[in-house]
Amino acid sequence: MLPSRATYMSCGGNTRVIVTPRDLESQLAYFEDKVSNAEPAGQEDKGVRAATARLERLSGKRWQMVWEKKIVNDVAPVMAIVRDDGEYVATFDDWHGVGYGPNAVVVYGHGGERIRSFSLSDILPNFYIEALPHSVSSIHWRGLPRFSDDGRSLLIPVTVPSETSRSDAATINLAIDLANGAISPMDEVGWQSALETGRTVRAARIAAEATEKAKFLAPLSGPSMNNQRAWHEYLREAYARLAGDDDTPSTTVLREPTAKDYAISEKWVRDALTDSYTDKVALASLSAPNLVTVLERTIAAVRPGSLSKVTIFVAVGDEFWPAIQAAMQRSGAKLIQLDPNEPIPQRPESIAQRYGSQDGD
Structure with a gap:
């Protein structure tokens, strides 16, 4: 005003x-x-x-x-x-x-x-x-x-x-x-x-900023807590480290099958894959085996090749990655694994943008 x-x-x-x-x-x-x-x-x-x-x-x-x-x-x-x-x-x-x-x-x-x-x-x-x-x-x-x-x-x-x-x-x-x-x-x-x-x-603010800086510079691993917020944060940060900050994917986290409000999260996954407004989707789950099941069921209902213009980032370890690939094959989507057990380094460009130099000093 x-x-x-x-x-x-x-x-x-x-x-x-x-x-x-x-x-x-x-x-x-x-x-x-x-x-x-x-x-x-x-x-x-x-x-x-x-x-x-x-x-x-x-x-x-x-x-x-x-x-x-x-x-x-x-x-x-x-x-x-x-x-x-x-x-x-x-x-x-x-x-x-x-x-x-x-x-x-x-x-x-x-x-x-x-x-x-x-x-x-x-x-x-x-x-x-x-x-x-x-x-x-x-x-x-x-x-x-x-x-x-x-x-x-x-x-x-x-x-x-x-x-x-x-x-x-x-x-x-x-x-x-x-x-x-x-x-x-x-x-x-x-x-x-x-x-x-x-x-x-x-002093507390300086300490918090130092902690945040250390977290930003450190390689990114999967979340220490298995909850929706932690997985959303992981998906966003993992994507930024791999693809840069110029774009933001749709992030969806599938809840535990035993959760009272589980059903709506399965709908989120279906919507993210079939009604997505973006060509980049990031998925995670509080239960990796259940994510495989939901993807198998979801992709079975879509037209073959209908996701050929979509890139899907999936946060699962090596144990479940082959099953994810098999479940998604007929969709035509490009798949990128985000292995929570494989640390992702910070991008030098992101460090330079935030701290003025590529080493953060």
């Missing part, structure tokens, strides 16, 4: 700041220009070419302008607050870039003059930032800021890192002194605890 004009009221309701964003042609145009380093990115030809803020004060029943100035945000801030007397306005973050860039907090003083800007690294230590929840375009670092009761400080509820993503994450207030820009916690003991939590979360 494109940013739109927004009005922010002071606590007392007698002062307001109106933020008008730079006009964009579309989000797509903005991101395309960013990729190609074309500035101002996404600019609408006849639109407003700079973000502005306009401070107004209520006089009687009418709003009167005090000042109107360009602001430093490329497109628009995410939000703004204004002190009741209008002497200070603060904006927070950049549109589509919360926590990134030099405008995490910008303070404007008398006449709309910018008096101070903070990037997130000016406010928080780097290890703490790394421990915060991240998305593709944002660092979820704060709650809703406000001015202190005495109006001398800007109070920002900073998110306390957690090992699990939560919409109701705990916060702790940091204060920015409006006179000198000094940053201090409102609760020193609580802040030290938050810092320690940040160190713990960051």
Whole structure:
């Protein structure tokens, strides 16, 4: 969604700041220009070419302008607050870039003059930032800021890192002194605890990333747990290692014949082979002998050669592979065995794409 004009009221309701964003042609145009380093990115030809803020004060029943100035945000801030007397306005973050860039907090003083800007690294230590929840375009670092009761400080509820993503994450207030820009916690003991939590979360995240990297680089063997989810993950990863990431096969896992909901999984196998929307199918089963039986029955009912344009990857060991080949022969499909007992190395191209070099260093 494109940013739109927004009005922010002071606590007392007698002062307001109106933020008008730079006009964009579309989000797509903005991101395309960013990729190609074309500035101002996404600019609408006849639109407003700079973000502005306009401070107004209520006089009687009418709003009167005090000042109107360009602001430093490329497109628009995410939000703004204004002190009741209008002497200070603060904006927070950049549109589509919360926590990134030099405008995490910008303070404007008398006449709309910018008096101070903070990037997130000016406010928080780097290890703490790394421990915060991240998305593709944002660092979820704060709650809703406000001015202190005495109006001398800007109070920002900073998110306390957690090992699990939560919409109701705990916060702790940091204060920015409006006179000198000094940053201090409102609760020193609580802040030290938050810092320690940040160190713990960051260490756990680094360990998890190392484990994930080791798993990605290691040869792939069959799943250690015989369940549907594990087999689906194995089929997808095995296919990617053999054929690359450009295409994704249909993956189907046949349940145990004794399972209460077994029948539907047999239908999945039939549908994957006879009504498939893709020319690549990957099959596995919680019971390899039963997969042979189901394939024999399914292929007996199809027209000979009807699967000649389909490639079927089947996850079975050598013990059952000849029976699978025999069951599938009349279909005309191209068969590829995924032997769970035969480790599949990672593709050098995939390693280079993810880690920048073919050895992952």
